[in-house]
Amino acid sequence: MPLLVTGSIGIDTVKTPYGVSENCLGGSAVYFSMAAGFFSPVRLVGVIGSDCPFDLAKVFADRNVDLTGLEVRQQSKTFRWVGSYYSTMNEAITEKTELNVLDEAPPTVPDAYKDSKFVFLANTAPALQHQLLEQIDKPAFVAADTMNCWIHSHRGDLETLLKRIDCLILNDDEARMLAGTSNLVRAGKKVLDMGPAVVVIKKGESGSIAFSAADEIFILPGYPAAEVKDPTGAGDSFAGGFMGYLAENNKTDFETLKTAIAYGTVVASFTIADFSLAGLSSISRTDIDSRLETLRKLTQF
Amino acid sequence: MPLLVTGSIGIDTVKTPYGVSENCLGGSAVYFSMAAGFFSPVRLVGVIGSDCPFDLAKVFADRNVDLTGLEVRQQSKTFRWVGSYYSTMNEAITEKTELNVLDEAPPTVPDAYKDSKFVFLANTAPALQHQLLEQIDKPAFVAADTMNCWIHSHRGDLETLLKRIDCLILNDDEARMLAGTSNLVRAGKKVLDMGPAVVVIKKGESGSIAFSAADEIFILPGYPAAEVKDPTGAGDSFAGGFMGYLAENNKTDFETLKTAIAYGTVVASFTIADFSLAGLSSISRTDIDSRLETLRKLTQF
Numbered sequence: 288m289p290l291l292v293t294g295s296i297g298i299d300t301v302k303t304p305y306g307v308s309e310n311c312l313g314g315s316a317v318y319f320s321m322a323a324g325f326f327s328p329v330r331l332v333g334v335i336g337s338d339c340p341f342d343l344a345k346v347f348a349d350r351n352v353d354l355t356g357l358e359v360r361q362q363s364k365t366f367r368w369v370g371s372y373y374s375t376m377n378e379a380i381t382e383k384t385e386l387n388v389l390d391e392a393p394p395t396v397p398d399a400y401k402d403s404k405f406v407f408l409a410n411t412a413p414a415l416q417h418q419l420l421e422q423i424d425k426p427a428f429v430a431a432d433t434m435n436c437w438i439h440s441h442r443g444d445l446e447t448l449l450k451r452i453d454c455l456i457l458n459d460d461e462a463r464m465l466a467g468t469s470n471l472v473r474a475g476k477k478v479l480d481m482g483p484a485v486v487v488i489k490k491g492e493s494g495s496i497a498f499s500a501a502d503e504i505f506i507l508p509g510y511p512a513a514e515v516k517d518p519t520g521a522g523d524s525f526a527g528g529f530m531g532y533l534a535e536n537n538k539t540d541f542e543t544l545k546t547a548i549a550y551g552t553v554v555a556s557f558t559i560a561d562f563s564l565a566g567l568s569s570i571s572r573t574d575i576d577s578r579l580e581t582l583r584k585l586t587q588f
Numbered sequence: 589m590p591l592l593v594t595g596s597i598g599i600d601t602v603k604t605p606y607g608v609s610e611n612c613l614g615g616s617a618v619y620f621s622m623a624a625g626f627f628s629p630v631r632l633v634g635v636i637g638s639d640c641p642f643d644l645a646k647v648f649a650d651r652n653v654d655l656t657g658l659e660v661r662q663q664s665k666t667f668r669w670v671g672s673y674y675s676t677m678n679e680a681i682t683e684k685t686e687l688n689v690l691d692e693a694p695p696t697v698p699d700a701y702k703d704s705k706f707v708f709l710a711n712t713a714p715a716l717q718h719q720l721l722e723q724i725d726k727p728a729f730v731a732a733d734t735m736n737c738w739i740h741s742h743r744g745d746l747e748t749l750l751k752r753i754d755c756l757i758l759n760d761d762e763a764r765m766l767a768g769t770s771n772l773v774r775a776g777k778k779v780l781d782m783g784p785a786v787v788v789i790k791k792g793e794s795g796s797i798a799f800s801a802a803d804e805i806f807i808l809p810g811y812p813a814a815e816v817k818d819p820t821g822a823g824d825s826f827a828g829g830f831m832g833y834l835a836e837n838n839k840t841d842f843e844t845l846k847t848a849i850a851y852g853t854v855v856a857s858f859t860i861a862d863f864s865l866a867g868l869s870s871i872s873r874t875d876i877d878s879r880l881e882t883l884r885k886l887t888q889f
Contacts, residue, residue: 375770469676471793472814492772493794494809506886508795508807513773545889585807586887588846 289353290534291400291426292319293332293419294409294523295389296357297366298339301562303376305516311563312341313368315409315432318520321567322527322554323407324351325575327534330403332356332419334394336363336387346564355397363388376518377491396422405534407526408452410434413444420451428539430454430485430530432522438465449482453539456487456526471496472504485544487529489522497548503541507548510556510582517562521555524567528554528575553578590654591835592701592727593620594633594720595710595824596690597658598667599640602863604677606817612864613642614669616710616733619821622868623828623855624708625652626876628835631704633657633720635695637664637688647865656698664689677819678792697723706835708827709753711735714745721752729840731755731786731831733823739766750783754840757788757827772797773805786845788830790823798849804842808849811857811883818863822856825868829855829876854879 299313316333323329329352335343336359343354364387370379393415401424408416408431416431429452437445438461445465449455455478459471465481466474471488475498478486484500492515494508529551536543553575560566600614617634624630630653636644637660644655670684694716702725709717709732717732730753738746739762746766750756756779760772766782767775772789776799779787785801793816795809830852834840854876861867 375764463676470814470816472812476814490794493791496809496812504812504886505889506809506812507889508797508809511773511797511805511807513771513777515771549889583889585805588806588808588843588850588884 288404288534288537289328289330290323290405290407290530291330291332291356291396291403291423292316292323292407292409292527292530293394293396293416294319294407294411295366296333296335296339296343297368299367299519299563300369301517301519302371303517304373306562308517308562310340312346313519313563314366315523317346317564318523318558318567319407319409319527319530320347320352321350321564322524322558323531323534325554325572326528326531326550327351327405328353329531330356330400332394332396332400334358334360334363334388334391336365337361339365356394356400358394360388360391363391370519372518375492376515379519393418404428404537405530406430407530408432409523409526413437413441413448416448417444417451420448428453428533430456430526432456432526433461433465435461435464446481449478452483454485454487455483456489456522456529458489458491458522462486462488487548489525494552495525495548497544499541499544501541505541505545505548507552508586510552510578511585512556512559515559518559519563520558524558525551525555527551549579549582550575553582589705589835589838590629590631591624591706591708591831592631592633592657592697592704592724593617593624593708593710593828593831594695594697594717595620595708595712596667597634597636597640597644598669600668600820600864601670602818602820603672604818605674607863609818609863611641613647614820614864615667616824618647618865619824619859619868620708620710620828620831621648621653622651622865623825623859624832624835626855626873627829627832627851628652628706629654630832631657631701633695633697633701635659635661635664635689635692637666638662640666657695657701659695661689661692664692671820673819676793677816680820694719705729705838706831707731708831709733710824710827714738714742714749717749718745718752721749729754729834731757731827733757733827734762736762736765747782750779753784755786755788756784757790757823757830759790759792759823763787763789788849790826795853796826796849798845800842800845802842806842806846806849808853809887811853811879812886813857813860816860819860820864821859825859826852826856828852850880850883851876854883
């Protein structure tokens, strides 16, 4: 099943204890597509400016990613982000953000994409997520990401969105903030009450916990990575592996969701092992499957 | 197999968002014994003052706990601790500590206990842990807990201790501090290099990760508890469930250690559901076994 993603394409500068990666390719739609492409055809919807130094057709060659939905605006500049990671590297400190083209009208979903059944709305203003979702005919499973600033300042739009999507993927602090409770289990259940049938809460290196409206729970630790060079894109790679596996199997029952979460965890563990896309571009599906079996072995008793 | 524990017996006052528990029974040896007693006979070594308001014989009646090693010092006062938990309740803020009897000579291990094969040295000065360990003839499996102040200020004693024990149980921040690295996988392996054959790193609500000198790893999330009233004693209950299961089975191979960690996780989840010992004293082994199966189901994919 083709999987549609809307999200950012950016020029990132990232500093970690392992070094600096200047002006490298980043953005939620980029990490998501690279991760999801291991599982399912991906349809990318995103926009860049004329200054974008990357040849995305080359980056995504043989990667199962359709770029029909990539819009290049000649009068605009590409989104830029500068961030640093310290100590345990669980959280990025944003040093600079230039929204540029992300501050303009959202891209248009091409007609050929309108029949997409699996949709991922990467983190952006909930009003834009609405606009993008409205352009798709009859999606079967829509997941979205969000972040603290939308929870805080665009709560109305977000609450409406939650009633229209099937799955919300967010991190632990965001879940606590959205639900207004510090207990993560109660937070997960409260977010379910807001609309989505599935809530996946990411906990950085500590893995994730998922809740379904049918009262099912799944908890999985993070993959024990001895080397974390650059955590950028971990969350979007997780979402890519997760949604990619669902789209590949065209199923969204809880057993399939569990395996999808495990795949998301594994794909993210490859992302963080190197800067930018280097961790993902050097592996194959066989590497992913093999690490999934390792993760299974490491967590069973 | 009888399991010996050395540790504190205290009078705790604990404040959490759920209320205040004043002058309740606490201490590492108390939580450990209550937890381990579900699995194996426990031999408690500890000391209290004449002011101790608790009838420990009554507390531990029918609990599989031998109190021959309980010393009451008529001229001394019992250890007291006042602490608070806020927000996510992952960490206690110590408001007041009165070491009292814990600042005196350590208790004596009774002759009848000297043949103990399984030993847990709860958190105290490493020099005292040495003194206590020296009183046991030929233990088969010794585990110890430690904390930041000993890692920081008594590192020499601690390093010597690590060469004499089989297993160190500590939390994530302590492991990072001891190993001098922020990556938990590297930290675990570095601590193994210091001596113990097994290192178990606790991560609060996020579960635990264990490493063996034979390069085995096991990771388990925390039990998803919707209600955490008082996290006091979670770590010592974890250690009690863990060591109790090993002693019950008289085995310490990695497969047994994995199940022991799962039992420790489950027992701790009962402890934190209520104040002081209320969570542990209201359950049976059947409740523990049943929750273990739930945890298995929640984590498998």
